[in-house]
Amino acid sequence: MEVMDHTTQEQRRTAGERPLAGRIALVAGATRGLGRAIAVALGAAGATVYVTGRTTRAHTSEVGRPQETIEETGELVTAAGGTGIAVPTDHLDEERARALFARIEADHGRLDILVNDLWGGEHLVAEHVFGxxxxxxxxADGLRMLDLGVRSHVITAGLALPLLIRSDGPVHIEVTDGTAEFNERFRDNLYFDIAKTTPHRIAFALSEELAPFNGTALSVSPGFLRSEQMLSFFGVTEENWREAVAQEPHFAIAESPHYLARGLAALAADPQRARWSGTSASSAELASAYDLTDVDGSRPDSFAYFKDVVFGGKKGVAEDYR
Incomplete structure (x- = not known):
């Protein structure tokens, strides 16, 4: 017996272009950089995206960058086609974190996607880590790194999980610096090492706990990231970023925040995303799996470049890995 398809062409087109329509997401740590790009990518795919951060138009966090605010991120999500909801939140403040999730519960009764991108410790890294x-x-500074990179993630996961398991397919993504394989190397300093390796273990543990709920949990990492802070450090912009290669040759492999953001949006919309659960994925691995590129049309693979050329002594240049 033939089954009639009552969906219109416009409905089918919209579903294809907005595969996350109706999904409720939270990007924790979305004021700038990768978190902002992820929020915008999820919004462009149709999601309602709650975005949190500590810098607002009235208050600047310890990061010290008043030019990027969480309100602006919310507006960018909406401009991209989603619904952006900015909720200024310090996730180390348990009362405020609980209020955030109470609001999501009151608004929607569930959470479908959590991207745990909390950090904001680059000023500590610059002063205390390398060398x-x-x-x-x-x-006190070492413990602050652990607060920003570990405790904030655990608080957020703990409070989000009761809402995530109400989803028909919860997605929990831990964002860190370095894949699990890359982070088998010592990450320069005890505190930084713990802060950047712990999210892998959080994701692995939650992949086990969310499995009975059709859930997916994984950790992800960008490569050499052209965040606003990194561009400012080198005194360049996204438009002329290659000029910084003269100062740092390895910056030639750098990628924009949109690269990993595109991969995560594709993963969240993938009906077969459970195959990623319990793994650690790089931006390049997601781009390859979902046939994506960075904003310049290239597909940079920072981790292969560093493994082969920087640490492995193989002859090659960054362009060989783009």
Whole structure:
């Protein structure tokens, strides 16, 4: 017996272009950089995206970049075609974090996608990590790194999970610096090492706990990221970023925040996304799996470049890995 398809061409087109329509997402740590790009990508795919951060139009966080605000991120999500909802939140403040999830529950009763991109510790890294031993790092600053990179993630996951398991296919993504394979190397400093390797274990543990709920949990990492902070450090913009290669040759492999963001939006919309659960994925791996490119049309693979050329001594240049 023939089954009639009552969907219109416009409905089918919209479903194809907006595969996350009707999905409720939270990007924790979305004021700038990768978190902002992920939020916008999810919005462009049709999701309602709650975005959190500590810098607002009235208050600047310890990151010290008043030019990017969480309100602006919410507006960019809406402009991309989604619904952006900015909720200024310090996820280390348990009361405020609970209020955030109470609001999501009151608004929607569930959460479908959590992207745990909390950090904001680059100022500590610059001062205490590279070329420094852990005992040369003031204890308070080392513990602050753990608060920003570990405790905030655990608080957010713990409060989000009761809402995530109400979804028909929950997605939990832990964002960190370095894939699990890359982070088998010592990450320069005790505190930084713990902060950047722990999200892999959080994702692995949650892949087990969410499995009975048709859930997917994984950790992801960008490569050498052209965030606003990194561009400012080199004194360049996204338009002329290649000029920074003269200062740092390895910057030739750098990628925009949109590269990993596109991959995560594709993964969230993938009916077969469970195959990623419990894994650690790079932006390049997601781009290859979903046939995506960065904004310049290339497909940079920072981790292969660093493994082969920088650490492995293989002859090659960054362009060989784009």
């Amino acid at each position: 420094k031993k852990s005992w040369e790092t003031p204890l």
